[in-house]
Amino acid sequence: MLKISKPIRVHKHVITVTRASTHVVAALWLIIVYVGALKGSIAGDPVQYLIEFSGKGAINLLLISLMISPIAKWLKFGQLLKFRRTTGVYSAIYALFHLYVFIRYELQFEWGLILSEIIERPYITVGFVALCMLCALMVTSPSRIKRMMSSHWQKLHNWVYPTSILTIIHFWWSLKSEWSEPLFYLVFLCILLAFRYKKFMPKTKR
Amino acid sequence: VQSPLNAITSIVAKDPMTKESVATSYNNFYEFGTSKDAPVKNAQEFKVNPWILKIDGLVESPTTIGYDDLFSKFSLEERIYRLRCVEAWSMVIPWVGFPLAKLLALAKPLSSAKYVAFETLEDPKQMPGQRSRFAGGGIDYPYVEGLRMDEALHDLSFMSVGMYGKTLPPQNGAPIRLVLPWKYGFKSIKSIVRITLTDKQPPTTWNILAPSEYGFYANVNPKVDHPRWSQARERRILGTGLRDQQRLDTLPFNGYTEVASLYKNMDLTKYY
Numbered sequence: 001m002l003k004i005s006k007p008i009r010v011h012k013h014v015i016t017v018t019r020a021s022t023h024v025v026a027a028l029w030l031i032i033v034y035v036g037a038l039k040g041s042i043a044g045d046p047v048q049y050l051i052e053f054s055g056k057g058a059i060n061l062l063l064i065s066l067m068i069s070p071i072a073k074w075l076k077f078g079q080l081l082k083f084r085r086t087t088g089v090y091s092a093i094y095a096l097f098h099l100y101v102f103i104r105y106e107l108q109f110e111w112g113l114i115l116s117e118i119i120e121r122p123y124i125t126v127g128f129v130a131l132c133m134l135c136a137l138m139v140t141s142p143s144r145i146k147r148m149m150s151s152h153w154q155k156l157h158n159w160v161y162p163t164s165i166l167t168i169i170h171f172w173w174s175l176k177s178e179w180s181e182p183l184f185y186l187v188f189l190c191i192l193l194a195f196r197y198k199k200f201m202p203k204t205k206r
Numbered sequence: 207v208q209s210p211l212n213a214i215t216s217i218v219a220k221d222p223m224t225k226e227s228v229a230t231s232y233n234n235f236y237e238f239g240t241s242k243d244a245p246v247k248n249a250q251e252f253k254v255n256p257w258i259l260k261i262d263g264l265v266e267s268p269t270t271i272g273y274d275d276l277f278s279k280f281s282l283e284e285r286i287y288r289l290r291c292v293e294a295w296s297m298v299i300p301w302v303g304f305p306l307a308k309l310l311a312l313a314k315p316l317s318s319a320k321y322v323a324f325e326t327l328e329d330p331k332q333m334p335g336q337r338s339r340f341a342g343g344g345i346d347y348p349y350v351e352g353l354r355m356d357e358a359l360h361d362l363s364f365m366s367v368g369m370y371g372k373t374l375p376p377q378n379g380a381p382i383r384l385v386l387p388w389k390y391g392f393k394s395i396k397s398i399v400r401i402t403l404t405d406k407q408p409p410t411t412w413n414i415l416a417p418s419e420y421g422f423y424a425n426v427n428p429k430v431d432h433p434r435w436s437q438a439r440e441r442r443i444l445g446t447g448l449r450d451q452q453r454l455d456t457l458p459f460n461g462y463t464e465v466a467s468l469y470k471n472m473d474l475t476k477y478y
Contacts, residue, residue, distance in 0.1 A: 040447035044232035108453045178343035
């Protein structure tokens, strides 16, 4: 890989503005699509559309958040790390919206069925577990809580790796056929995880 | 371009009808792409005229009928049927066409014929989904379906050449498709070019792809869940708004209980 020797550093306002735009884009995108669906301007079935949009959105955001630290390391661009939390939090928000659409519009608050689907359908169980994990990561993401948790925080947040695998499995199992898309995601995720191989090696004493 | 069709209304589901704009823009037709909105985008250039539909196999007189015959050989009926997809959504659609039995009678089936096999057009030039396994959902084309002879001869088995008072749009299976209201939607094969009478149970596309999930019969049955989701209830799609839908109990045979006698003494959990 191309070696970058000089660390990159930008003015902190650039980071602030870029992070604000990330908020605006991620939030507005979701809101515009939802309002469009409510108004009936989506061709075909809006429920299916919203479920797919939010599900894939959550996966994309999660993968983006996992891309950040390898890129920051490669470019020696430490400030990039500030975007991990933003993208990670939006991944959880999209995933929550995904569940909300499923409960409100797909199963329309039939709680008995919602519960039995979560328990009995492996792909939904897996997705639900991943969502719970993402929520746990989201609520522990503020700096104040991070400080309070000290070393436990990193242990908890390392769960993002198994969680990311679960989200792809959930996507894969939800399809009737045609697995090239989740396969692409899985390969991409494996590459991202490979950058972190040291984390997954057993600790050896020196 | 769709042209208007005159038909006499014969069977009417009491349920409120699905809006035409939804039924013609939310389609499973993998030949034109696997997403629901791909067929309406990719099928508009599909050439349906001229069309040749062959009826062969165990028949006294193998028959070929052309595009114009589809609309003139039989008196056209309009039937408003519920359509239940195996994915647990449903619609209510007014089809125009004629009973399958009338079409089969043209070719005079032999008494040795026990099953009817159907085949969709295979034309990768026109159907992007047939160009590669990736584009077409892993299906080995052409799409094939089948019925037992007594199912095929049941009055509900319907050959549709139109919907909402017009000829079929390509994404809905123009120029001719099958409609079997008591079976999951994937049995209702589209854009048919060949019907073969046979003495063996014919292979069927989704059953080949995932035999544990899709059976030969595929009768709508709230008691037999799909391995990955429940079939007990369904989401009825009526319009394009998020609120234009209902949650309903799925009925045995999609409410068409008159077909139940076809399956007496059969274990429907085994023959799903």
